[in-house]
Amino acid sequence: MKIQRTTYLSLGSNQGNKIEILQKAVNLVAKKIGSVLKISAVYKTKSWGFKGEDFYNICIKVSTFLNSDELITTALEIEKSLGRTRANSEVYVNRNIDIDILLFEDEIILSKELIVPHPKMLERNFVLIPLSEIAPNTIHPVTKKNDSKLLN
Numbered sequence: 001m002k003i004q005r006t007t008y009l010s011l012g013s014n015q016g017n018k019i020e021i022l023q024k025a026v027n028l029v030a031k032k033i034g035s036v037l038k039i040s041a042v043y044k045t046k047s048w049g050f051k052g053e054d055f056y057n058i059c060i061k062v063s064t065f066l067n068s069d070e071l072i073t074t075a076l077e078i079e080k081s082l083g084r085t086r087a088n089s090e091v092y093v094n095r096n097i098d099i100d101i102l103l104f105e106d107e108i109i110l111s112k113e114l115i116v117p118h119p120k121m122l123e124r125n126f127v128l129i130p131l132s133e134i135a136p137n138t139i140h141p142v143t144k145k146n147d148s149k150l151l152n
Contacts, residue, residue: 034064040130059130
């Protein structure tokens with residue numbers, strides 16, 4: 001029996017037609033990961049950690065039957081299908097699409113492939129603002145605070 005879970009994803013783009021790329025990514029998430037239940041507004045933010053074009057960022061709430069391993073694999077496949085190439089580097093670079101798994105139910109996941117909650121989400125207003133828009137009462141499993149309080 002498959003278990004249905006709720007996950008929150010952050011999507012960002014700073015290359016090409018950013019709105020079109022974000023829409024394509026949302027469509028692929030709906031097709032390959034699960035039902036997209038909520039989508040935040042689009043937020044324009046400066047590049048973070050490097051000099052580059054501004055990003056357009058959104059957060060989405062998704063209901064999925066995938067487990068966390070399948071989720072990260074599928075998210076990476078979606079990025080690749082939209083032209084993302086990943087370098088084995090810790091340096092931030094321009095990218096046409098970036099999909100991060102912020103939360104997966106109330107689970108804490110520490111594996112080689114995936115860390116949830118996303119380890120840098122609390123440092124990033126471009127994540128916290130759209131996340132608090134669509135999930136103001138969702139509790140962060142480590143801090144035990146809801147998204148609205150995390151933003152403050």
